[in-house]
Amino acid sequence: MKRAYPILAVLTVALLGYSLYEALVVAPTDRLQGDVYRIIYYHVPSAWTMFTFFAINFVASVIYLIRRNLKADAVAVAAAELGVVFNTVVLVTGPLWARPVWGIWWTWDIRLTSTLVLWLIYVSYLLLRRFSSGGQMPLLAATLAVFGALDMPLVYFSIWFFRTQHPQPVVGGGGSIDPRMLHIWLLNWFAFECFGLLVFWSRYRLEIMRREVEETRELESLLETRSPR
Amino acid sequence: MSSGTSIARATLLKDLRLEWRSKDAINSMLFFALLVVVIFSFSFDPTAEESRRIAGGLVWVAFLFAAVVALNQTWARELRNQVLDAYRVSPAPANSLFLAKALGNFIFVAVLEVLMTPLFIVFYNLRAEGPAYQLLVVALLGTWALVVNGTFFAAISLRTRSREIMLPLLLFPISIPALLAMVEATSSILTGEFSARFWIVLLAAYDVVFTMASLFLFELVLNAE
Numbered sequence: 001m002k003r004a005y006p007i008l009a010v011l012t013v014a015l016l017g018y019s020l021y022e023a024l025v026v027a028p029t030d031r032l033q034g035d036v037y038r039i040i041y042y043h044v045p046s047a048w049t050m051f052t053f054f055a056i057n058f059v060a061s062v063i064y065l066i067r068r069n070l071k072a073d074a075v076a077v078a079a080a081e082l083g084v085v086f087n088t089v090v091l092v093t094g095p096l097w098a099r100p101v102w103g104i105w106w107t108w109d110i111r112l113t114s115t116l117v118l119w120l121i122y123v124s125y126l127l128l129r130r131f132s133s134g135g136q137m138p139l140l141a142a143t144l145a146v147f148g149a150l151d152m153p154l155v156y157f158s159i160w161f162f163r164t165q166h167p168q169p170v171v172g173g174g175g176s177i178d179p180r181m182l183h184i185w186l187l188n189w190f191a192f193e194c195f196g197l198l199v200f201w202s203r204y205r206l207e208i209m210r211r212e213v214e215e216t217r218e219l220e221s222l223l224e225t226r227s228p229r
Numbered sequence: 230m231s232s233g234t235s236i237a238r239a240t241l242l243k244d245l246r247l248e249w250r251s252k253d254a255i256n257s258m259l260f261f262a263l264l265v266v267v268i269f270s271f272s273f274d275p276t277a278e279e280s281r282r283i284a285g286g287l288v289w290v291a292f293l294f295a296a297v298v299a300l301n302q303t304w305a306r307e308l309r310n311q312v313l314d315a316y317r318v319s320p321a322p323a324n325s326l327f328l329a330k331a332l333g334n335f336i337f338v339a340v341l342e343v344l345m346t347p348l349f350i351v352f353y354n355l356r357a358e359g360p361a362y363q364l365l366v367v368a369l370l371g372t373w374a375l376v377v378n379g380t381f382f383a384a385i386s387l388r389t390r391s392r393e394i395m396l397p398l399l400l401f402p403i404s405i406p407a408l409l410a411m412v413e414a415t416s417s418i419l420t421g422e423f424s425a426r427f428w429i430v431l432l433a434a435y436d437v438v439f440t441m442a443s444l445f446l447f448e449l450v451l452n453a454e
Contacts, residue, residue, distance in 0.1 A: 065449065120402040127398055132389040136453035140385050143446045144399065147378075150442055151403050154435050158406040 005201060012198045015191035022184045036100050043093040045189040046086045047115070049196045053083035054122070056200075061145035064138055070211070073138035076145065078203040080125055082196055087119045110159045117155045121148040233325040240329035247306070248337065254302060258295040258341045263348065265291040270352055280353040285415030288349055289408060292342060293375060297397050299337045300379040303330050304387045316451075323448040327380065331443075334376040342368060358421025367418070367425065370432040371411035377436065378403055381443040384450050407435045 023041035030037040060076035063069060094112065095105040106112065125148060129141050248254055269287050273280075307313040316326060349355060357364065379400055386395035414428035 065446075117402065117405050120405070124398050124402045128385070128389065128395070131391065131395055136388050139449060139453045140388060143450055144385065146446065147381075147403055147439070147442060150438055151406065154406040154431065154438065158409045158431055 005198075008194065008198050008201070012191070012194040015187075015194055019184070019188045019191040023188055027181055027184045028178060033101055036097060039093050039097045041185060041188045043090060043097060044185065045192040046089040046093065048189055049192045050083050050086035050090060052193060053079045053086065053196060053200070054118070057083060057122075057145055058149045061142040064142045065146070068139075070138065071208070073142070074204055074207040074211070076138075076142065077129060077207055078200050080122055080129075080145070081203060082200050084119065084122050084126060086192075086196065087115065087122065090115055091119060108159075110156070113159045114152070114155050118152065121151060233322045236321045237325035237329040237332075240326055241333055244329070244333040245336065248333075254299040254337050255340060258298050258337070259344060261298055262291045262295040262341060262345050265294060266345070266348060266352055281355065281358070281419045282416060284349065284353050284355055284419055285412045287353070288415060289371065289411045291345070292338065292372075293401075293404070293408065295341055296334070296338045296372075296375050296379060297400070299334055299341075300376070300383045300400075301393050301396055303334060303380055303383045305392070308387070313451075323451045324444050326451070327384075327443065327447040331373075331377050331380040334380055335372055338372050338376055339368075342372065355419065357419050359418040359425070361418065363418050363425055363429065364415065366429055367411060367414045367432065370429065370436055371407065371414075373436050374407040374411070374432060374439070375404065377440050377443055378407075381439075381447060381450070384447070388453065407432060410435065 019041075023038055027038065027041070029035055057076050057079040060072045060079060063072040064076060094115075098107070099105050125141060125144050128144055129137060132140055266287075269291070273283065273287075304313065307316070379396070382399040382403075383396055386392045386399060389395045410428040410432045414425040414432070417423040417425045417428070
């Protein structure tokens with residue numbers, strides 16, 4: 001497994017470079033929006049990657065609740081942090097695009113609002129992890145993750161009542177898109193997932209190491225208090 | 230009567246008696262809600278027409294903030310003399326403790342709402358244009374939505390540093406759909422412009438989902454080491 005890490009790293013750098021070139025140079029300019037539309041090559045793949053990591057967090061949390069496996073908890077924390085990062089990217093790139101195209105930075109539309117609420121829920125999840133300590137923290141965090149996952153459909157339905165302004169999903173939503181654009185889009189998505197996976201892997205290993213260090217320290221302090229006698 | 234219900238009843242009665250003698254929670258909630266009402270009325274200066282539109286948000290924000298006061302002391306009280314630890318080692322079912330606490334909080338917040346509603350009506354010149362009996366349904370479902378999650382998250386935040394700050398940070402994001410439903414339902418009943426049915430159904434769904442989830446997970450949280 002450890003040998004796969006540098007391979008993934010090289011692949012990610014190559015993919016990110018290639019997809020950046022494709023998105024900024026090769027992709028045709030949009031007939032209506034001009035060059036500003038190119039931000040969707042970052043906005044939408046970030047959103048998809050965000051969902052991947054929040055899904056990983058939910059699954060890992062459920063596994064933790066059933067099995068009490070500490071590795072599942074390390075997966076959950078790494079996935080939650082990455083999810084929040086990609087969620088932030090989505091929330092920042094969205095208004096950057098909306099201002100020139102819609103004429104406003106923000107609107108309380110269903111997709112925007114539910115993404116913001118998702119961000120709020122996961123920030124509170126990370127805060128809980130930060131403010132609690134010891135062996136009970138993974139369990140408390142996992143229950144909160146389950147509550148958050150139960151909340152999302154309700155959030156979606158509650159905001160669904162308002163008129164929606166966000167463009168409908170082009171992939172699988174019946175919209176029309178230039179096949180070249182779609183190709184570059186999917187390429188960017190793949191690059192982002194690889195990048196996310198790379199950072200996720202590092203963060204996961206860091207979390208495992210951090211726990212080992214903590215355990216060793218606790219053990220050492222236990223031994224030290226005994227030895228001077 | 231099964232042992233679960235009698236334990237729940239005993240805990241509930243104990244909490245109510247404690248509150249009846251000290252009146253800590255209800256007094257601080259009342260004063261807090263009163264402050265919110267006064268401060269809001271300064272910052273909005275509402276006419277009758279306008280206040281009908283914003284009152285839904287105002288009322289529920291005031292109740293939400295005030296409810297946090299009661300929720301925060303739900304479990305903190307049981308830490309003294311290791312009551313919670315005693316409960317943990319006893320064979321009593323965890324869910325009856327949870328239900329008793331949630332019901333107790335429901336009663337406290339409901340009393341607060343009953344006492345505060347006349348004040349809101351007087352200060353903001355409120356009169357329902359829509360079917361007023363629906364307000365009662367919204368209040369019952371909405372209060373339960375706040376306290377069921379509030380009681381659960383209070384048990385979680387009890388285990389954290391600076392627990393009193395933690396509770397609203399956990400409770401508010403999860404409560405967003407419920408709050409939205411309460412506010413929109415109240416506003417549409419007060420203005421009489423829309424039907425509140427969708428929001429009431431949503432609130433009921435929220436209540437069912439999170440009551441089940443709390444009952445399912447509370448034992449784990451209570452016994453978390």
